Amino acid sequence: xxxxxxxxxxxxxxxxxxxxxxxxxxxxxxxxxxxxxxxxxxxxxxxxxxxxxxxxxxxxxxxxxxxxxxxxxxxxxxxxxxxxxxxxxxxxxxxxxxxxxxxxxxxxxxxxxxxxxxxxxxxxxxxxxxxxxxxxxxxxxxxxxxxxxxxxxxxxxxxxxxxxxxxxxxxxxxxxxxxxxxxxxxxxxxxxxxxxxxxxxxxxxxxxxxxxxxxxxxxxxxxxxxxxxxxxxxxxxxxxxxxxxxxxxxxxxxxxxxxxxxxxxxxxxxxxxxxxxxxxxxxxxxxxxxxxxxxxxxxxxxxxxxxxxxxxxxxxxxxxxxxxxxxxxxxxxxxxxxxxxxxxxxxxxxxxxxxxxxxxxxxxxxxxxxxxxxxxxxxxxxxxxxxxxxxxxxxxxxxxxxxxxxxxxxxxxxxxxxxxxxxxxxxxxxxxxxxxxxxxxxxxxxxxxxxxxxxxxxxxxxxxxxxxxxxxxxxxxxxxxxxxxxxxxxxxxxxxxxxxxx
Numbered sequence: 001x002x003x004x005x006x007x008x009x010x011x012x013x014x015x016x017x018x019x020x021x022x023x024x025x026x027x028x029x030x031x032x033x034x035x036x037x038x039x040x041x042x043x044x045x046x047x048x049x050x051x052x053x054x055x056x057x058x059x060x061x062x063x064x065x066x067x068x069x070x071x072x073x074x075x076x077x078x079x080x081x082x083x084x085x086x087x088x089x090x091x092x093x094x095x096x097x098x099x100x101x102x103x104x105x106x107x108x109x110x111x112x113x114x115x116x117x118x119x120x121x122x123x124x125x126x127x128x129x130x131x132x133x134x135x136x137x138x139x140x141x142x143x144x145x146x147x148x149x150x151x152x153x154x155x156x157x158x159x160x161x162x163x164x165x166x167x168x169x170x171x172x173x174x175x176x177x178x179x180x181x182x183x184x185x186x187x188x189x190x191x192x193x194x195x196x197x198x199x200x201x202x203x204x205x206x207x208x209x210x211x212x213x214x215x216x217x218x219x220x221x222x223x224x225x226x227x228x229x230x231x232x233x234x235x236x237x238x239x240x241x242x243x244x245x246x247x248x249x250x251x252x253x254x255x256x257x258x259x260x261x262x263x264x265x266x267x268x269x270x271x272x273x274x275x276x277x278x279x280x281x282x283x284x285x286x287x288x289x290x291x292x293x294x295x296x297x298x299x300x301x302x303x304x305x306x307x308x309x310x311x312x313x314x315x316x317x318x319x320x321x322x323x324x325x326x327x328x329x330x331x332x333x334x335x336x337x338x339x340x341x342x343x344x345x346x347x348x349x350x351x352x353x354x355x356x357x358x359x360x361x362x363x364x365x366x367x368x369x370x371x372x373x374x375x376x377x378x379x380x381x382x383x384x385x386x387x388x389x390x391x392x393x394x395x396x397x398x399x400x401x402x403x404x405x406x407x408x409x410x411x412x413x414x415x416x417x418x419x420x421x422x423x424x425x426x427x428x429x430x431x432x433x434x435x436x437x438x439x440x441x442x443x444x445x446x447x448x449x450x451x452x453x454x455x456x457x458x459x460x461x462x463x464x465x466x467x468x469x470x471x472x473x474x475x476x477x478x479x480x481x482x483x484x485x486x487x488x489x490x491x492x493x494x495x496x497x498x499x500x501x502x
Contacts, residue, residue: 164371166363168194184321223455241457248281278419411486
Protein backbone atom coordinates (compact mmCIF):
# COMPACT_ATOMS: atom_id res chain seq x y z
CA UNK A 1 0.00 0.00 0.00
CA UNK A 2 1.04 3.62 -0.68
CA UNK A 3 3.75 2.58 -3.14
CA UNK A 4 1.88 4.20 -6.05
CA UNK A 5 1.97 7.66 -4.48
CA UNK A 6 4.07 10.01 -6.59
CA UNK A 7 4.34 13.77 -6.25
CA UNK A 8 4.09 16.06 -9.26
CA UNK A 9 5.80 19.41 -9.16
CA UNK A 10 3.05 21.76 -10.25
CA UNK A 11 0.46 21.20 -7.48
CA UNK A 12 0.46 21.85 -3.70
CA UNK A 13 1.66 18.75 -1.82
CA UNK A 14 -1.22 18.90 0.66
CA UNK A 15 -3.77 18.73 -2.16
CA UNK A 16 -1.99 15.74 -3.71
CA UNK A 17 -1.93 13.88 -0.37
CA UNK A 18 -5.60 14.62 0.31
CA UNK A 19 -6.73 13.50 -3.13
CA UNK A 20 -4.59 10.35 -2.94
CA UNK A 21 -6.15 9.26 0.37
CA UNK A 22 -9.59 10.21 -0.92
CA UNK A 23 -9.10 7.88 -3.91
CA UNK A 24 -8.12 5.05 -1.58
CA UNK A 25 -11.30 5.58 0.44
CA UNK A 26 -13.49 5.70 -2.67
CA UNK A 27 -11.92 2.51 -4.07
CA UNK A 28 -12.57 0.71 -0.79
CA UNK A 29 -8.95 0.33 0.32
CA UNK A 30 -10.05 1.93 3.58
CA UNK A 31 -13.44 0.82 4.90
CA UNK A 32 -16.09 2.64 6.87
CA UNK A 33 -15.07 3.37 10.47
CA UNK A 34 -11.52 2.13 9.80
CA UNK A 35 -8.83 4.18 11.53
CA UNK A 36 -6.37 5.93 9.22
CA UNK A 37 -2.64 5.73 9.98
CA UNK A 38 -1.51 8.41 12.38
CA UNK A 39 -0.23 11.64 10.87
CA UNK A 40 3.31 10.68 11.94
CA UNK A 41 3.05 7.25 10.29
CA UNK A 42 1.51 8.64 7.10
CA UNK A 43 4.13 11.34 6.76
CA UNK A 44 6.86 8.72 7.00
CA UNK A 45 5.24 6.39 4.46
CA UNK A 46 4.48 9.12 1.92
CA UNK A 47 7.73 10.99 2.61
CA UNK A 48 6.04 14.34 3.20
CA UNK A 49 5.97 16.60 6.25
CA UNK A 50 3.66 15.80 9.16
CA UNK A 51 2.06 19.25 8.87
CA UNK A 52 1.15 18.40 5.28
CA UNK A 53 -0.62 15.22 6.42
CA UNK A 54 -2.39 17.08 9.26
CA UNK A 55 -3.71 19.61 6.71
CA UNK A 56 -4.74 16.81 4.34
CA UNK A 57 -6.66 14.99 7.10
CA UNK A 58 -8.43 18.24 8.00
CA UNK A 59 -9.37 18.68 4.36
CA UNK A 60 -10.74 15.13 4.18
CA UNK A 61 -12.90 15.80 7.24
CA UNK A 62 -14.15 19.06 5.72
CA UNK A 63 -15.14 17.12 2.59
CA UNK A 64 -17.03 14.53 4.64
CA UNK A 65 -14.70 11.59 3.97
CA UNK A 66 -13.40 11.22 7.54
CA UNK A 67 -14.33 12.05 11.10
CA UNK A 68 -12.14 12.61 14.14
CA UNK A 69 -12.36 11.05 17.60
CA UNK A 70 -10.43 13.25 20.04
CA UNK A 71 -7.22 11.65 21.33
CA UNK A 72 -7.78 8.62 19.07
CA UNK A 73 -7.32 9.77 15.51
CA UNK A 74 -9.06 10.02 12.13
CA UNK A 75 -11.58 7.44 10.89
CA UNK A 76 -13.26 6.80 7.52
CA UNK A 77 -16.79 8.19 7.39
CA UNK A 78 -19.78 6.33 5.95
CA UNK A 79 -20.25 7.17 2.26
CA UNK A 80 -23.88 7.37 1.17
CA UNK A 81 -23.07 6.43 -2.39
CA UNK A 82 -21.50 3.13 -1.33
CA UNK A 83 -23.94 1.93 1.31
CA UNK A 84 -25.77 -0.53 -0.99
CA UNK A 85 -22.60 -2.09 -2.34
CA UNK A 86 -21.09 -2.40 1.14
CA UNK A 87 -24.16 -4.11 2.66
CA UNK A 88 -24.92 -6.65 -0.07
CA UNK A 89 -23.05 -9.81 -0.97
CA UNK A 90 -22.84 -8.88 -4.67
CA UNK A 91 -21.42 -5.55 -5.77
CA UNK A 92 -24.40 -3.49 -6.91
CA UNK A 93 -22.14 -1.19 -8.91
CA UNK A 94 -21.85 -3.93 -11.55
CA UNK A 95 -25.57 -4.75 -11.60
CA UNK A 96 -26.67 -1.45 -13.13
CA UNK A 97 -25.20 -1.40 -16.60
CA UNK A 98 -26.91 0.59 -19.37
CA UNK A 99 -26.18 0.27 -23.07
CA UNK A 100 -26.09 3.99 -23.78
CA UNK A 101 -25.66 3.57 -27.54
CA UNK A 102 -29.16 2.08 -27.78
CA UNK A 103 -30.59 5.13 -26.03
CA UNK A 104 -29.03 7.78 -28.22
CA UNK A 105 -31.38 10.13 -30.08
CA UNK A 106 -31.25 10.53 -33.83
CA UNK A 107 -29.60 13.90 -33.25
CA UNK A 108 -26.85 12.32 -31.13
CA UNK A 109 -26.18 9.53 -33.64
CA UNK A 110 -26.01 12.05 -36.47
CA UNK A 111 -23.62 14.23 -34.47
CA UNK A 112 -21.20 11.31 -34.14
CA UNK A 113 -21.49 10.40 -37.82
CA UNK A 114 -20.82 14.01 -38.85
CA UNK A 115 -17.98 14.56 -36.37
CA UNK A 116 -15.08 15.17 -38.74
CA UNK A 117 -12.63 15.88 -35.91
CA UNK A 118 -13.29 12.51 -34.30
CA UNK A 119 -12.77 10.80 -37.64
CA UNK A 120 -9.70 12.87 -38.51
CA UNK A 121 -6.18 11.73 -39.15
CA UNK A 122 -3.99 10.95 -36.14
CA UNK A 123 -0.59 11.84 -37.55
CA UNK A 124 2.66 10.89 -35.76
CA UNK A 125 5.01 13.54 -34.45
CA UNK A 126 7.06 15.15 -37.18
CA UNK A 127 4.30 14.99 -39.78
CA UNK A 128 3.92 18.07 -41.99
CA UNK A 129 0.28 18.99 -41.41
CA UNK A 130 -1.67 21.30 -43.70
CA UNK A 131 -4.97 20.47 -41.95
CA UNK A 132 -5.19 23.46 -39.59
CA UNK A 133 -6.45 26.92 -40.51
CA UNK A 134 -6.02 28.26 -36.98
CA UNK A 135 -3.78 31.29 -36.34
CA UNK A 136 -0.09 30.77 -35.70
CA UNK A 137 0.32 31.01 -31.93
CA UNK A 138 3.86 32.28 -32.41
CA UNK A 139 2.32 35.57 -33.55
CA UNK A 140 0.15 36.06 -30.45
CA UNK A 141 1.09 39.25 -28.58
CA UNK A 142 0.89 37.81 -25.09
CA UNK A 143 2.05 40.99 -23.40
CA UNK A 144 -0.87 43.02 -24.75
CA UNK A 145 -3.33 40.26 -23.85
CA UNK A 146 -1.91 40.08 -20.32
CA UNK A 147 -2.23 43.85 -19.94
CA UNK A 148 -5.81 43.75 -21.19
CA UNK A 149 -6.66 41.09 -18.60
CA UNK A 150 -5.00 42.99 -15.74
CA UNK A 151 -6.56 46.31 -16.79
CA UNK A 152 -10.07 44.88 -16.88
CA UNK A 153 -9.72 42.89 -13.66
CA UNK A 154 -8.49 46.01 -11.87
CA UNK A 155 -11.57 47.92 -13.03
CA UNK A 156 -14.32 45.36 -12.33
CA UNK A 157 -12.81 42.00 -11.43
CA UNK A 158 -15.52 41.05 -8.94
CA UNK A 159 -18.23 41.70 -11.53
CA UNK A 160 -16.45 39.66 -14.19
CA UNK A 161 -16.23 36.61 -11.93
CA UNK A 162 -19.99 36.55 -11.37
CA UNK A 163 -22.82 35.63 -13.72
CA UNK A 164 -23.10 37.75 -16.84
CA UNK A 165 -25.95 38.62 -19.20
CA UNK A 166 -27.24 36.29 -21.90
CA UNK A 167 -27.13 39.04 -24.48
CA UNK A 168 -23.48 39.73 -23.72
CA UNK A 169 -21.06 42.13 -22.08
CA UNK A 170 -22.42 45.60 -22.87
CA UNK A 171 -19.09 47.39 -23.40
CA UNK A 172 -18.15 44.75 -25.99
CA UNK A 173 -21.56 44.94 -27.66
CA UNK A 174 -21.24 48.72 -27.96
CA UNK A 175 -17.73 48.39 -29.38
CA UNK A 176 -18.81 45.78 -31.96
CA UNK A 177 -21.78 47.90 -33.01
CA UNK A 178 -19.33 50.69 -33.83
CA UNK A 179 -16.98 48.21 -35.48
CA UNK A 180 -19.73 46.98 -37.79
CA UNK A 181 -20.92 50.53 -38.45
CA UNK A 182 -17.39 51.32 -39.67
CA UNK A 183 -17.86 48.51 -42.20
CA UNK A 184 -20.80 50.40 -43.66
CA UNK A 185 -23.61 48.65 -41.78
CA UNK A 186 -26.72 50.66 -40.88
CA UNK A 187 -27.16 49.69 -37.22
CA UNK A 188 -30.20 51.86 -36.47
CA UNK A 189 -32.65 48.95 -36.26
CA UNK A 190 -30.17 46.20 -35.40
CA UNK A 191 -28.67 44.64 -32.30
CA UNK A 192 -25.98 42.15 -31.29
CA UNK A 193 -25.96 38.86 -29.35
CA UNK A 194 -22.60 37.66 -28.05
CA UNK A 195 -21.97 33.93 -28.52
CA UNK A 196 -19.23 31.41 -27.83
CA UNK A 197 -17.77 31.64 -31.31
CA UNK A 198 -19.32 31.32 -34.76
CA UNK A 199 -20.60 27.77 -34.31
CA UNK A 200 -22.84 28.54 -31.34
CA UNK A 201 -24.21 31.63 -33.06
CA UNK A 202 -24.98 29.65 -36.22
CA UNK A 203 -26.64 26.86 -34.25
CA UNK A 204 -28.82 29.32 -32.29
CA UNK A 205 -29.94 31.08 -35.47
CA UNK A 206 -30.77 27.76 -37.17
CA UNK A 207 -32.74 26.51 -34.17
CA UNK A 208 -34.76 29.74 -34.15
CA UNK A 209 -35.56 29.68 -37.88
CA UNK A 210 -36.03 25.94 -38.44
CA UNK A 211 -39.59 25.16 -39.65
CA UNK A 212 -41.56 23.08 -37.15
CA UNK A 213 -43.92 21.29 -39.54
CA UNK A 214 -41.43 20.12 -42.19
CA UNK A 215 -37.77 19.86 -43.01
CA UNK A 216 -36.13 23.20 -43.64
CA UNK A 217 -34.57 24.13 -46.98
CA UNK A 218 -31.35 26.12 -47.30
CA UNK A 219 -29.32 27.26 -50.29
CA UNK A 220 -25.58 27.83 -50.10
CA UNK A 221 -22.31 27.82 -52.00
CA UNK A 222 -20.88 24.45 -53.00
CA UNK A 223 -18.36 23.66 -51.57
CA UNK A 224 -18.86 25.34 -48.19
CA UNK A 225 -17.75 25.27 -44.55
CA UNK A 226 -18.08 21.66 -43.32
CA UNK A 227 -19.08 22.81 -39.81
CA UNK A 228 -21.99 24.65 -41.40
CA UNK A 229 -22.97 21.54 -43.36
CA UNK A 230 -22.88 19.50 -40.15
CA UNK A 231 -25.07 21.92 -38.21
CA UNK A 232 -27.53 22.37 -41.05
CA UNK A 233 -27.99 18.60 -41.27
CA UNK A 234 -28.29 18.23 -37.49
CA UNK A 235 -30.98 20.93 -37.49
CA UNK A 236 -32.92 19.07 -40.18
CA UNK A 237 -32.27 21.28 -43.22
CA UNK A 238 -32.15 19.99 -46.78
CA UNK A 239 -29.16 21.64 -48.45
CA UNK A 240 -29.02 22.80 -52.06
CA UNK A 241 -25.51 23.74 -53.15
CA UNK A 242 -24.70 26.19 -55.97
CA UNK A 243 -21.27 25.74 -57.65
CA UNK A 244 -18.56 28.35 -57.23
CA UNK A 245 -16.85 30.30 -59.99
CA UNK A 246 -13.59 32.25 -59.83
CA UNK A 247 -15.37 35.33 -58.43
CA UNK A 248 -17.98 33.65 -56.26
CA UNK A 249 -21.24 31.75 -56.51
CA UNK A 250 -22.69 30.97 -59.97
CA UNK A 251 -25.41 33.62 -60.10
CA UNK A 252 -27.10 32.31 -63.25
CA UNK A 253 -27.52 28.85 -61.76
CA UNK A 254 -28.64 30.38 -58.45
CA UNK A 255 -31.38 32.30 -60.26
CA UNK A 256 -32.45 29.21 -62.20
CA UNK A 257 -32.74 27.18 -58.99
CA UNK A 258 -34.78 29.93 -57.30
CA UNK A 259 -37.14 30.16 -60.28
CA UNK A 260 -37.65 26.40 -60.15
CA UNK A 261 -37.90 26.04 -56.35
CA UNK A 262 -39.10 29.17 -54.61
CA UNK A 263 -39.39 27.62 -51.15
CA UNK A 264 -36.06 28.18 -49.40
CA UNK A 265 -36.11 29.16 -45.75
CA UNK A 266 -32.54 30.46 -45.65
CA UNK A 267 -29.42 31.16 -47.65
CA UNK A 268 -25.99 30.63 -46.06
CA UNK A 269 -23.18 32.58 -47.75
CA UNK A 270 -19.51 33.34 -47.05
CA UNK A 271 -18.68 36.22 -49.40
CA UNK A 272 -15.15 37.00 -48.17
CA UNK A 273 -12.26 34.51 -48.12
CA UNK A 274 -14.72 31.69 -48.47
CA UNK A 275 -14.00 28.43 -46.70
CA UNK A 276 -12.65 26.27 -48.32
CA UNK A 277 -12.00 28.01 -51.67
CA UNK A 278 -10.64 31.30 -50.31
CA UNK A 279 -12.60 33.18 -53.00
CA UNK A 280 -13.84 36.73 -52.44
CA UNK A 281 -17.22 37.33 -54.08
CA UNK A 282 -16.99 40.22 -56.56
CA UNK A 283 -18.98 43.43 -55.95
CA UNK A 284 -21.09 42.74 -59.05
CA UNK A 285 -22.03 39.28 -57.81
CA UNK A 286 -22.77 40.57 -54.32
CA UNK A 287 -25.25 43.02 -55.79
CA UNK A 288 -26.81 40.37 -58.04
CA UNK A 289 -27.12 37.82 -55.21
CA UNK A 290 -28.71 40.30 -52.83
CA UNK A 291 -31.20 41.40 -55.50
CA UNK A 292 -32.23 37.75 -55.92
CA UNK A 293 -32.59 37.26 -52.16
CA UNK A 294 -34.72 40.40 -51.99
CA UNK A 295 -36.89 39.32 -54.93
CA UNK A 296 -37.56 35.88 -53.44
CA UNK A 297 -37.63 37.12 -49.81
CA UNK A 298 -35.02 34.64 -48.58
CA UNK A 299 -33.22 35.56 -45.32
CA UNK A 300 -29.41 35.40 -45.59
CA UNK A 301 -27.00 34.18 -42.93
CA UNK A 302 -23.68 35.85 -43.73
CA UNK A 303 -20.53 34.21 -42.38
CA UNK A 304 -17.90 36.89 -41.73
CA UNK A 305 -15.14 34.25 -41.91
CA UNK A 306 -11.60 35.71 -42.17
CA UNK A 307 -12.95 39.04 -43.37
CA UNK A 308 -9.97 41.00 -42.05
CA UNK A 309 -7.27 38.88 -43.73
CA UNK A 310 -7.23 40.57 -47.12
CA UNK A 311 -3.84 40.63 -48.83
CA UNK A 312 -4.50 42.89 -51.79
CA UNK A 313 -7.07 45.39 -53.06
CA UNK A 314 -9.61 47.48 -51.19
CA UNK A 315 -11.91 46.18 -48.49
CA UNK A 316 -15.29 44.99 -49.79
CA UNK A 317 -18.28 45.77 -47.59
CA UNK A 318 -20.13 42.76 -46.13
CA UNK A 319 -23.51 41.78 -47.53
CA UNK A 320 -25.32 43.18 -44.51
CA UNK A 321 -23.96 46.63 -45.41
CA UNK A 322 -25.70 46.51 -48.80
CA UNK A 323 -29.22 46.28 -47.39
CA UNK A 324 -29.26 49.61 -45.54
CA UNK A 325 -32.10 49.57 -43.03
CA UNK A 326 -33.38 46.28 -44.42
CA UNK A 327 -33.34 43.39 -41.98
CA UNK A 328 -32.99 40.41 -44.32
CA UNK A 329 -29.34 39.63 -43.49
CA UNK A 330 -28.05 38.01 -40.29
CA UNK A 331 -24.31 38.54 -39.88
CA UNK A 332 -22.28 36.11 -37.74
CA UNK A 333 -18.80 37.33 -36.87
CA UNK A 334 -15.82 36.07 -34.91
CA UNK A 335 -12.19 37.01 -34.34
CA UNK A 336 -11.18 33.35 -33.93
CA UNK A 337 -9.20 33.12 -37.18
CA UNK A 338 -7.80 36.64 -36.87
CA UNK A 339 -7.01 36.85 -33.17
CA UNK A 340 -7.21 34.10 -30.55
CA UNK A 341 -9.43 30.99 -30.91
CA UNK A 342 -9.00 30.33 -27.19
CA UNK A 343 -11.22 33.34 -26.49
CA UNK A 344 -14.49 31.79 -27.59
CA UNK A 345 -16.24 35.01 -28.51
CA UNK A 346 -18.40 35.59 -31.57
CA UNK A 347 -21.44 37.72 -32.33
CA UNK A 348 -24.70 37.69 -34.23
CA UNK A 349 -25.76 41.02 -35.74
CA UNK A 350 -29.32 41.24 -36.98
CA UNK A 351 -32.79 42.71 -36.66
CA UNK A 352 -33.51 43.91 -33.13
CA UNK A 353 -36.60 41.72 -32.70
CA UNK A 354 -34.70 38.67 -33.92
CA UNK A 355 -31.83 39.26 -31.51
CA UNK A 356 -34.35 39.59 -28.66
CA UNK A 357 -35.59 36.07 -29.40
CA UNK A 358 -32.09 34.67 -29.87
CA UNK A 359 -31.16 36.09 -26.46
CA UNK A 360 -33.82 33.91 -24.82
CA UNK A 361 -32.56 30.81 -26.64
CA UNK A 362 -29.01 31.61 -25.54
CA UNK A 363 -30.13 32.05 -21.93
CA UNK A 364 -31.97 28.71 -21.97
CA UNK A 365 -28.92 26.89 -23.33
CA UNK A 366 -25.77 28.31 -21.77
CA UNK A 367 -26.92 31.31 -19.67
CA UNK A 368 -24.13 33.48 -21.09
CA UNK A 369 -20.76 33.48 -22.82
CA UNK A 370 -17.76 33.74 -20.48
CA UNK A 371 -17.72 37.33 -19.22
CA UNK A 372 -13.97 37.17 -18.59
CA UNK A 373 -13.34 36.18 -22.22
CA UNK A 374 -15.58 39.01 -23.44
CA UNK A 375 -13.97 41.57 -21.16
CA UNK A 376 -10.41 40.61 -22.15
CA UNK A 377 -11.33 40.91 -25.82
CA UNK A 378 -13.04 44.25 -25.20
CA UNK A 379 -10.08 45.73 -23.32
CA UNK A 380 -7.66 44.40 -25.93
CA UNK A 381 -9.66 46.11 -28.66
CA UNK A 382 -10.12 49.26 -26.59
CA UNK A 383 -6.36 49.52 -26.01
CA UNK A 384 -5.85 49.79 -29.77
CA UNK A 385 -4.00 46.48 -30.09
CA UNK A 386 -6.20 44.95 -32.77
CA UNK A 387 -5.16 47.19 -35.67
CA UNK A 388 -1.47 46.80 -34.79
CA UNK A 389 -1.77 43.03 -34.47
CA UNK A 390 -3.77 42.55 -37.68
CA UNK A 391 -1.31 44.66 -39.67
CA UNK A 392 1.58 42.51 -38.47
CA UNK A 393 -0.15 39.16 -38.95
CA UNK A 394 -1.54 40.15 -42.34
CA UNK A 395 2.01 40.80 -43.57
CA UNK A 396 3.20 37.43 -42.27
CA UNK A 397 0.26 35.45 -43.64
CA UNK A 398 0.53 37.24 -46.98
CA UNK A 399 4.16 36.19 -47.18
CA UNK A 400 3.23 32.59 -46.38
CA UNK A 401 0.34 32.71 -48.85
CA UNK A 402 2.61 33.88 -51.67
CA UNK A 403 5.23 31.26 -50.75
CA UNK A 404 2.57 28.53 -50.75
CA UNK A 405 1.25 29.73 -54.09
CA UNK A 406 4.72 29.64 -55.69
CA UNK A 407 5.34 26.14 -54.29
CA UNK A 408 2.01 24.91 -55.70
CA UNK A 409 2.76 26.42 -59.11
CA UNK A 410 6.18 24.75 -59.07
CA UNK A 411 5.35 21.30 -57.71
CA UNK A 412 1.63 20.98 -58.54
CA UNK A 413 1.29 22.57 -62.00
CA UNK A 414 -1.62 20.28 -62.87
CA UNK A 415 -3.77 21.72 -60.04
CA UNK A 416 -5.97 24.81 -60.28
CA UNK A 417 -5.44 27.03 -57.22
CA UNK A 418 -7.99 29.37 -55.66
CA UNK A 419 -7.66 31.63 -52.65
CA UNK A 420 -7.41 35.42 -52.41
CA UNK A 421 -6.56 35.66 -48.72
CA UNK A 422 -7.11 34.02 -45.37
CA UNK A 423 -5.10 31.11 -44.02
CA UNK A 424 -5.45 28.47 -46.73
CA UNK A 425 -5.56 27.73 -50.45
CA UNK A 426 -7.82 25.31 -52.32
CA UNK A 427 -6.58 23.01 -55.07
CA UNK A 428 -8.59 21.32 -57.81
CA UNK A 429 -6.86 18.49 -59.70
CA UNK A 430 -7.82 16.82 -62.97
CA UNK A 431 -10.62 14.30 -62.52
CA UNK A 432 -8.19 11.37 -62.46
CA UNK A 433 -6.80 12.36 -59.05
CA UNK A 434 -8.70 11.12 -55.99
CA UNK A 435 -7.38 13.20 -53.09
CA UNK A 436 -8.34 10.62 -50.46
CA UNK A 437 -6.21 8.00 -52.22
CA UNK A 438 -3.55 10.67 -52.57
CA UNK A 439 -3.79 11.40 -48.84
CA UNK A 440 -3.04 7.77 -47.98
CA UNK A 441 0.12 7.92 -50.08
CA UNK A 442 1.14 11.30 -48.64
CA UNK A 443 0.54 10.15 -45.07
CA UNK A 444 3.08 7.39 -45.55
CA UNK A 445 5.55 10.09 -46.58
CA UNK A 446 4.77 12.25 -43.53
CA UNK A 447 2.40 14.82 -45.07
CA UNK A 448 -1.31 15.34 -44.41
CA UNK A 449 -3.96 17.79 -45.65
CA UNK A 450 -7.75 18.12 -45.70
CA UNK A 451 -9.53 16.25 -48.54
CA UNK A 452 -11.89 18.62 -50.33
CA UNK A 453 -14.89 16.31 -50.61
CA UNK A 454 -15.82 17.00 -46.96
CA UNK A 455 -16.77 20.54 -47.98
CA UNK A 456 -19.21 19.48 -50.69
CA UNK A 457 -22.91 18.90 -50.22
CA UNK A 458 -23.40 15.56 -51.97
CA UNK A 459 -21.29 12.37 -51.67
CA UNK A 460 -18.99 11.92 -54.63
CA UNK A 461 -18.47 15.64 -55.21
CA UNK A 462 -15.07 17.29 -54.95
CA UNK A 463 -13.11 14.05 -54.82
CA UNK A 464 -10.34 15.72 -56.85
CA UNK A 465 -9.94 18.70 -54.48
CA UNK A 466 -8.04 19.47 -51.28
CA UNK A 467 -7.47 22.32 -48.84
CA UNK A 468 -3.98 23.35 -47.73
CA UNK A 469 -3.77 25.34 -44.50
CA UNK A 470 -0.44 27.17 -44.29
CA UNK A 471 -0.80 29.33 -41.18
CA UNK A 472 0.98 27.01 -38.74
CA UNK A 473 3.54 25.49 -41.11
CA UNK A 474 7.09 26.78 -41.57
CA UNK A 475 8.38 27.90 -44.96
CA UNK A 476 10.61 24.84 -45.19
CA UNK A 477 7.73 22.51 -44.33
CA UNK A 478 5.47 24.22 -46.87
CA UNK A 479 7.93 23.64 -49.70
CA UNK A 480 8.87 20.13 -48.62
CA UNK A 481 5.24 19.12 -48.01
CA UNK A 482 3.97 20.41 -51.36
CA UNK A 483 6.91 18.79 -53.11
CA UNK A 484 5.92 15.44 -51.56
CA UNK A 485 2.28 15.90 -52.56
CA UNK A 486 3.39 16.62 -56.14
CA UNK A 487 5.53 13.51 -56.28
CA UNK A 488 2.70 11.35 -54.97
CA UNK A 489 0.32 12.83 -57.57
CA UNK A 490 2.70 11.73 -60.32
CA UNK A 491 3.07 8.31 -58.72
CA UNK A 492 -0.72 7.89 -58.76
CA UNK A 493 -0.88 8.85 -62.40
CA UNK A 494 1.83 6.38 -63.29
CA UNK A 495 0.06 3.62 -61.36
CA UNK A 496 -3.17 4.37 -63.23
CA UNK A 497 -1.51 4.57 -66.63
CA UNK A 498 -2.21 8.28 -67.02
CA UNK A 499 1.35 9.43 -67.25
CA UNK A 500 0.76 11.24 -70.50
CA UNK A 501 -1.97 13.37 -68.96
CA UNK A 502 0.55 15.39 -66.94
